[in-house]
Amino acid sequence: MTTVDLNVDIAEGFGVWRIADDDALLTVVSSANVACGFHAGDPGTMRRACATAVKHGVAIGAQVSYRDLAGFGRRFIDVAPAELTDDVLYQLSALNGIAHVSGGRMSYVKPHGALYNAIVTHEQQAAAVVEAVRLFDPALAVLGLPGSRWLALAAEAGLETVQEAFADRAYTPQGTLVSRREPGSVISDPAVAAERAVRFATEGTVVAVDGSVVAAPARSICVHSDTPGALDLVKSVRTGLLAAGVRVASFR
Structure with missing residues (x-):
């Protein structure tokens, strides 16, 4: 049976501001990318997310950023x-400590947002993030876009690499994500997201914005928690995967 991880961004609120229903999302996914305070998140939000992830058997990952x-x-x-x-070392240290006191452990690293996109091609920044992970704990896995310099350099450093795809984002013909500034870059239809997730898991491809079919191999599939209707999207994706005979489980 094909197995794929389903991950979501978690703890992206700050103070009294909440961006998503983290508690509900954590009952559906298999991995949680926990914001580490640099783009979102604060100590209390991070701790609640880690405790809830542990409760539901969800893997904890550090979502590091600029x-x-x-x-x-x-x-x-x-x-x-x-x-x-x-x-990055600072962020890893923060989440590692909070995950530990919550009864869990940090098992992987996933860059966020502009950093994620930059290190697809930016050699120096990709190497800098790889170095942080290597110094902190070379047993950590790393998530990234297939074909990125980030994953290539991580593999060269001996890190476990996990190719990732996005059920709620549009793709270019080159296999990269369409800029959020472009219309149609975010997919908020649950049925469409589920269909794309099944295709990622079973065929390793995606239909790009120009109609071409591009390779998109994935051990993990992401839905962003700030996408409109994120909870419905995640539920639809999980249901679609299971209906297609795909097992949903963390890679760690």
């Missing part, structure tokens, strides 16, 4: 590689 609370981590920052390594 230091960009105001921009939700979706603005590219031309940060020096050494500084970026330190910033």
Whole structure:
């Protein structure tokens, strides 16, 4: 039976502001990308998310980002590689400690937003994030876009790499994500998201915005918690995968 991980961004609120129903999302997914305070999240939000993830047997991952609370981590920052390594180390340390006191453990790393997209091609920043993971704990797995420099350099460093696809995002003919500035870049129809997820899991392909079919192999499928109707999307994706005979389980 084909097995795929279903991950969602979690703990992306800040203070009294809540971006999604984390508790409900964590009853559906198999992995949680926990915001580490640089693009969203705060200590209390992170701890609640980790405790809930442990309760439901959901794997905990660090969603590291640029230091960009105001921009939700979706603005590219031309940060020096050494500084970026330190910033990622700081975030990993924070989540690792909170996961530990919550009775769980941090098992993987997934960059967020602009950092995720930048290190598809940005050699220096990709290497800086790889170095942070390698220094912190080389046993951690890393998630990223197939064909990215991030995953290639991580593999060279001996890290476990996990190819990821997005049920709620449109793809370019080159296999990258369409910019959120473009119309139609976010998919909010639960049925469409589920159909795409099944295709990722069973065929390893996706239909790009120009109608072409591009390779999109995936061990993990993501839905963003700030996509409109995220909970319905995640439920639809899980139901669709199970109906297609795909087992949903964390890669860790």
